[in-house]
Amino acid sequence: MGPQDPRETAGYRLLARIGEGGMGTVYLSHTRGGQAVALKLIRQEFGDDPEFRRRFEQEVQAARRVQGYHLVPVVDHDTSGPLPWLASVYVPGVPLQDALETFGPLPLPAVFQLVGCTAQALAAIHAAGVVHRDLKPGNILLGPAGPCVIDFGIARAADATQLTRSGGLIGTPQFMSPEHALGDSVGPATDVFSLGLIAALAATGRHPYGSGGAITIAAQIANTSHRPPQLGDYPDALRPLLERCLTADPQDRITPAELAQMCEQAAGRSLRDFGDWLPPALTAEISRREQASRQPPPTTDQGTTATGPSWGATVPPGTGPAAPPAPSGAWTPAPPGIAPRTDTTAPPAPTQPAGPARGFPRALLMAGAAITLVIAVTATWFISRPDDEGTDTSAGPGTTAGADSASASPKESGSGGQEESAAPAAETTYTEVFAGKPLTIRAPAYGTGTHVDLDAPKLFPNGRIGEIEDLEMTYQDWSNDDLQFLTPMGRSAGTDPQQCRDGADTDTLPSSILSEDLKDGGIISKGTVLCTVTAEGNLAMLEITDVLPNSVKGDLANELPDFVTKLTLWKIDE
Template identity: 60%
Template structure:
């Protein structure tokens, strides 16, 4: 969504909510097929993109159930080039999801406004996106709606958004007529035919994106979204003609756009192929895009730090329809001061002076980037579906393709020496600053029906936390429904007590999103001596070391759930 030239945000209108579930909404980011996206902040000041799901989805119980399952799975995803989900709720009239805010430019907008990217940038884009998909697939999530509008271009590389949400929509009343959700011209053949999809479907979509990003031409020719989808569905009998694409792009397309999912290249292999073709490390982002795009992104990052004032209409009172049932007030207890948080937007190194732009390149046809409306089209005897998601927005930026393609201005590739030096800087490992160490922290079995919520950043326990009041929390120990210990941020087991070992545990030994009562009673997973680690909602690294497991001493509804005596250590990640 482009407002003016570089504004990523627009003021709240008189009918926009001002607060939802304890999140104060600051500005409107955009609107898409799944809902409206707002800028908000966590209690610690971290900017988040807060998406309120459309009412027709929110009123469907099938959607709510699947949305809960898929978003919890998405919250397990950890890795580079991902915009992580930090909070969500499905219990109120309107479900919502909050993800980290990246004030970048969507690939869809970049291609429409600036034209195709240089070959090195395309391979770096595809390689980084492949690594992001690898992390998504490792958490047993399939994106299912990978397209240019769901890839953000930032000064520190590309970012994948909206993973795990398209699958939730597949079970709603809007698609029960045998349809699927997705963007037709970026579907895999199996998805277009309504067949089960695997991680290989995302690889096929990424191949299509690579072709369009590099040349502005879709491998299946010209035509509307439905026409291209019919051709994609027929890939087994009529493969696309890739002869017009230059090497090494053609080899990439041949290995991603095969009809048989089992024959497609893996994400790890694709990342390696792209790094060789790019001629620089994938994580060397100094000047990775043409100068006009880098400058555009820098201006958007700067502008996003200052949200616009809400629009005022005389006599109008801002309202939040149906929000009372699920707005969560912040706890009244006074918590210790929070550690300072970095300013909004990803940090990036100073950029060198850009060389003059190259001659304009052919603009991308807007038809390749814009998704269709709500359609119910009989494609062939083999494929019929209902399309319910227009390509009209993104979860984190609200970016939507706009018409009127402008020409590209491609900057020459950076010299190899510069790329090598930059790679050393950008591949630097994170540093950890100790905030506190071995603070006694006992998590007692829940004594109320709503359970105990845990904020590891404060740190603080909320023994009577309300159902759904989990903004800024990392754990909830609950006795209602299916009693369990629930992890609201990905929690892993660590083999050591250093911050590096702790972070490795989060990434490589992630626990399920919930441990049921039966598992807790047997003590198999959370035994004495277990070291648990998580990246908190404030993006700190927390380590809980279990020093004792005791019978519950506080009575309540689940007296047989254990108490966990722990020590808590917290590092700030920079």
């Protein structure tokens, strides 16, 4: 955090600057329930444009509708304040761009799994009516649960601003589709073309359109119909995928669902199987970041975040803590020509390379950063290096603006001591407070709302907006009829506390679910298990045992259902 950085936005305490790009700066923060988030604060020049604010609101609302695997969801946003902002779930991991720069190209099976999972994410994005428009290595995060696609759809918000009308550029030129490079309208197929370019680069370090500057490559992409890329030098197993993705006509491109199926067959394993799917050195780096993310950075007596080697500060060689030893069978290091990291916590070079290092065009990855106006929100705790100026290293893409945003603001939290990156993480334990307590959340009548305190537990019917603090949910029929989560709520795959915590952290629902999505069979149906870290820092699990039509009659009637649940609460001991 520099002296120019704010320390607080809309009740969110900003702990560290973790990324910066064309549209804004990304900061590490926490919800009041303790969930780490990446908060993107939009630049003043965009915030001053009313048309940008209007479209930004539309795009964030669209992004919140996206549901699926390998996506980083938005948990909060506001377009009404001095500067627009959005907060996304923070996922500790390594951006694909950083992984390629540091370690070189991926093994071919890993490329197929990466592309297949990304294709599944694109299918979910497109199903919600959203087009990513800026898919690139900086917008794919290699996390503990596989790859995640971030920052989807937000690029479109800047299209109609005065900046772009006067000649600005939205998107990263060397990863554009032909129609995007030509300025034509874009659809879901444009993301498939970008993914094909990423697949080629990830597997070999070579861009299908050469190693020139970003604008030169974009011009060649625009000319694809007359001069298609030469794919003869790519591996035989990869070439059919590239041919299906990199066609000039969008209608001839493979669909994301077909691409995912093709990749699963080529990988020879389930796309959900992430055991040893990456080389050991990269896996170790992901694990190190996951471990570091369990403890917030320390603060000084003045309340500002202290920086140090454990939290990604760039230090001169030899002055930081010793790097951990290379794991057995460590992967080939980045080849010559790639600038090494200057932080000493990066994975060390292995002593026994698996084979000759292949050249990787770092300049190709970074050339578009200076002109792209879209930040890649990649989840990592590390402050951006000087050569990452155009790429964010935070995480992904809420309550509504105004009063609802204020009610979702996080609590101020204390800081722990500085973490040694090599120390083992303390095991989290869960102490049961109560189990299976019946709790029926009845639909509110028109013009009313019901606040829900899961810690008590207690319901507050006929409540007003922002009337009660330390809540987890508000079921309301005010301006919208929806169920709002004031602490991030996720779906759990089971009913033990660790599964519950994992669901709360990795399968987060939108912070507002409208009535049409609340009917039985919708997003929340009978049998759904919901979990959240509560406002008081406990772990709460709601098992939906039934979804019933509400009993509200007459002029106050609405279509919101009643939820019959069983509530279990654990105290979190970390």
